[in-house]
Amino acid sequence: MTTHKLLLLPGDGIGVETMEEVKAIVSFMNEEGLASFETEEGLVGGSAYDAHGKAISEEHMKLATESDAVLFGAVGGPKWDGVPYEVRPEAGLLRLRKDLALFANLRPAICYPALAAASSLKHEVVEGLDILIVRELTGGVYFGEPKEITDLGNGQKRGVDTQVYETYEIERIGRVAFELARTRGNKVTSMEKRNVMKSGVLWNEVMTRVGREEYSDVKLDHMLADSGGMQLVRWPKQFDVIVTDNLFGDLLSDIAAMLTGSLGMLPSASLGAPDERSGKRKAMYEPVHGSAPDIAGQGIANPIAMIASLAMCLRYSFGMVELADRLEKAISDTLNDGLRTKDIMSEGAREVGTREMGAAILAKF
Amino acid sequence: MTTHKLLLLPGDGIGVETMEEVKAIVSFMNEEGLASFETEEGLVGGSAYDAHGKAISEEHMKLATESDAVLFGAVGGPKWDGVPYEVRPEAGLLRLRKDLALFANLRPAICYPALAAASSLKHEVVEGLDILIVRELTGGVYFGEPKEITDLGNGQKRGVDTQVYETYEIERIGRVAFELARTRGNKVTSMEKRNVMKSGVLWNEVMTRVGREEYSDVKLDHMLADSGGMQLVRWPKQFDVIVTDNLFGDLLSDIAAMLTGSLGMLPSASLGAPDERSGKRKAMYEPVHGSAPDIAGQGIANPIAMIASLAMCLRYSFGMVELADRLEKAISDTLNDGLRTKDIMSEGAREVGTREMGAAILAKF
Numbered sequence: 158m159t160t161h162k163l164l165l166l167p168g169d170g171i172g173v174e175t176m177e178e179v180k181a182i183v184s185f186m187n188e189e190g191l192a193s194f195e196t197e198e199g200l201v202g203g204s205a206y207d208a209h210g211k212a213i214s215e216e217h218m219k220l221a222t223e224s225d226a227v228l229f230g231a232v233g234g235p236k237w238d239g240v241p242y243e244v245r246p247e248a249g250l251l252r253l254r255k256d257l258a259l260f261a262n263l264r265p266a267i268c269y270p271a272l273a274a275a276s277s278l279k280h281e282v283v284e285g286l287d288i289l290i291v292r293e294l295t296g297g298v299y300f301g302e303p304k305e306i307t308d309l310g311n312g313q314k315r316g317v318d319t320q321v322y323e324t325y326e327i328e329r330i331g332r333v334a335f336e337l338a339r340t341r342g343n344k345v346t347s348m349e350k351r352n353v354m355k356s357g358v359l360w361n362e363v364m365t366r367v368g369r370e371e372y373s374d375v376k377l378d379h380m381l382a383d384s385g386g387m388q389l390v391r392w393p394k395q396f397d398v399i400v401t402d403n404l405f406g407d408l409l410s411d412i413a414a415m416l417t418g419s420l421g422m423l424p425s426a427s428l429g430a431p432d433e434r435s436g437k438r439k440a441m442y443e444p445v446h447g448s449a450p451d452i453a454g455q456g457i458a459n460p461i462a463m464i465a466s467l468a469m470c471l472r473y474s475f476g477m478v479e480l481a482d483r484l485e486k487a488i489s490d491t492l493n494d495g496l497r498t499k500d501i502m503s504e505g506a507r508e509v510g511t512r513e514m515g516a517a518i519l520a521k522f
Numbered sequence: 523m524t525t526h527k528l529l530l531l532p533g534d535g536i537g538v539e540t541m542e543e544v545k546a547i548v549s550f551m552n553e554e555g556l557a558s559f560e561t562e563e564g565l566v567g568g569s570a571y572d573a574h575g576k577a578i579s580e581e582h583m584k585l586a587t588e589s590d591a592v593l594f595g596a597v598g599g600p601k602w603d604g605v606p607y608e609v610r611p612e613a614g615l616l617r618l619r620k621d622l623a624l625f626a627n628l629r630p631a632i633c634y635p636a637l638a639a640a641s642s643l644k645h646e647v648v649e650g651l652d653i654l655i656v657r658e659l660t661g662g663v664y665f666g667e668p669k670e671i672t673d674l675g676n677g678q679k680r681g682v683d684t685q686v687y688e689t690y691e692i693e694r695i696g697r698v699a700f701e702l703a704r705t706r707g708n709k710v711t712s713m714e715k716r717n718v719m720k721s722g723v724l725w726n727e728v729m730t731r732v733g734r735e736e737y738s739d740v741k742l743d744h745m746l747a748d749s750g751g752m753q754l755v756r757w758p759k760q761f762d763v764i765v766t767d768n769l770f771g772d773l774l775s776d777i778a779a780m781l782t783g784s785l786g787m788l789p790s791a792s793l794g795a796p797d798e799r800s801g802k803r804k805a806m807y808e809p810v811h812g813s814a815p816d817i818a819g820q821g822i823a824n825p826i827a828m829i830a831s832l833a834m835c836l837r838y839s840f841g842m843v844e845l846a847d848r849l850e851k852a853i854s855d856t857l858n859d860g861l862r863t864k865d866i867m868s869e870g871a872r873e874v875g876t877r878e879m880g881a882a883i884l885a886k887f
């Protein structure tokens with residue numbers, strides 16, 4: 158049995174306590190001989206800053222580069238609101254994405270039947286919802302230069318960020334979206350603001366060409382990102398795969414996640430390109446939710462998104478489809494048994510903490 | 523009685539037919555001696571391009587500059603999808619905003635009681651919703667330079683847009699938001715992505731200072747724009763006034779409008795700074811909805827957002843508070859009588875077309 162290197166980066170806030178439940182499942186797989194994982198643990202975000210003044214140390218970056226997959230919790234919190242921009246908690250996450258070249262961010266927005274009632278949307282609007290947002294993750298306004306604040310004198314400053322996309326960046330994220338659409342509803346909706354942004358014009362042009370030349374069997378639609386946001390709220394089931402840039406993807410995937418009423422449940426995968434020789438791709442898995450500092454350390458956080466991120470990791474990084482299926486089934490079985498953490502609690506269910514939820518899922522696994 | 527110069531720019535699609543209903547109301551006010559308007563009509567968007575190859579002609583720009591207020595319908599449609607970027611329909615709208623220096627875009631998101639059922643959100647989430655989005659309209663990624671596509675050779679291109687804000691731009695939009703909050707719930711939520719964008723860092727810094735130094739009586743909160751989008755979907759009533767930049771404002775105001783289920787009802791105002799001598803401010807009023815090419819020309823479009831834009835114009839540009847109140851009441855009375863256009867139709871109501879809805883509102887006015 159091949160041994161895989163897994164790096165755990167719990168980060169800050171509820172990242173820490175939810176990662177504990179993942180550790181228990183990984184140990185179980187090792188002990189039972191279901192898989193062989195060598196795990197290491199590193200610091201990222203505010204906790205890394207506290208330890209060594211950087212949002213991620215060179216040593217832990219090296220661990221990430223050498224691992225077969227990274228499991229990431231969450232970063233940030235009011236404690237670090239005042240730290241310098243370059244070492245703020247988010248800088249650790251952004252560096253991981255950029256240095257590992259994880260350009261494809263897969264964010265499924267699925268409405269768990271047991272949780273449809275938790276959505277602020279009407280039942281019929283979200284029941285059975287299953288869409289996938291494919292967000293470009295290493296380009297756009299997140300990384301473009303110049304990115305700076307200049308002092309103009311007279312008490313005036315100028316803040317600048319640069320949105321930039323090159324053809325190859327749009328092509329490769331487009332291909333990821335089209336490939337995934339073929340395994341699902343065979344439909345891709347590309348979103349940009351081509352009516353205002355030149356990068357949007359290029360985005361639209363490249364997507365159209367890739368669709369026509371390489372994926373003529375997949376239906377391709379285009380929407381302006383603002384209309385796309387509206388349509389997500391109006392009738393999200395019209396979508397199958399949505400492909401969009403880093404910044405629009407940030408907003409739209411969060412909105413899509415919130416629609417489902419299952420925010421605490423949703424995992425995501427960030428993938429690099431397959432290595433030319435080994436075919437292996439760098440990958441990082443993380444919950445869509447953030448570090449939730451308001452409830453951190455209380456043992457009440459929902460560990461499901463973190464555990465579901467492990468399932469995604471088993472599936473996408475190691476091809477352990479059966480184990481991934483089992484883990485996902487353990488999650489839904491536990492929900493069907495009526496166990497709920499506070500964030501998804503509803504009448505008639507049984508409220509449990511992080512540990513108890515994790516243990517219940519492990520017991521069903 | 524002072525005579526005011528009103529420029530009507532119906533634009534494209536349903537802009538044309540809904541503006542007809544505004545014309546009828548303006549004529550009525552003139553005839554009854556309620557007000558004295560001198561109206562002119564111009565072309566903008568695709569219709570301007572068809573007439574003279576530009577999204578707005580110099581002559582009609584001049585009319586706009588000389589008028590006391592502009593009423594704008596909507597622009598765009600698939601017919602003009604292939605026209606060059608510089609003369610695409612939206613360029614007309616963007617030029618009006620920029621050349622008239624209309625930096626403050628006020629977008630109320632109100633849930634009309636008669637229409638709460640039309641929302642995709644649960645009744646209790648949107649019932650009675652009344653928030654105001656204040657969007658910066660002449661800066662940011664919409665206008666920053668460079669904004670270009672460069673050919674890099676090898677089949678590669680690079681698309682660039684520039685997000686830029688200076689201190690004074692943030693200050694003045696902040697002041698508009700704080701002033702308006704004082705007339706409402708006394709609360710401002712500022713949204714940006716300071717964890718990723720330098721312009722967001724500056725935005726946050728300036729808002730905080732303006733709030734502390736000039737409006738310490740108004741509660742100021744900050745939210746990351748992605749969380750803000752989630753919170754809008756989760757529980758929109760937590761907000762009073764939201765202030766944000768051009769691009770985030772574009773997305774978030776559309777989402778807020780869609781939440782209400784009243785998209786066809788919502789007007790907006792775009793205001794400039796008061797003139798140093800006359801105290802007058804340039805202003806343009808337009809529906810939040812777009813040109814809806816799919817239903818254009820069929821006489822079924824909802825004219826209410828356009829008529830409500832006239833009401834906003836009476837209120838903000840001419841201080842005709844009583845007339846504005848009357849017109850808004852005429853709208854709600856007509857809705858209470860059970861009249862509905864197709865987009866807001868529900869069981870038990872009576873479906874009417876654009877003309878009939880306009881006439882009914884005029885009759886109640």
Ligand SMILES: CC(C)[C@H](C(=O)O)[C@@H](O)C(=O)O
Nearest residue numbers: 233247250251407717718748
């Ligand atoms: C934490 C932050 C930098 C990050 C982002 O903006 O990408 C987060 O919002 C996300 O969506 O993963």
Ligand SMILES: CC(C)[C@H](C(=O)O)[C@@H](O)C(=O)O
Nearest residue numbers: 352353383598612615616772
């Ligand atoms: C038509 C388009 C240029 C415009 C914008 O992006 O500002 C529209 O979406 C709006 O919100 O008024």
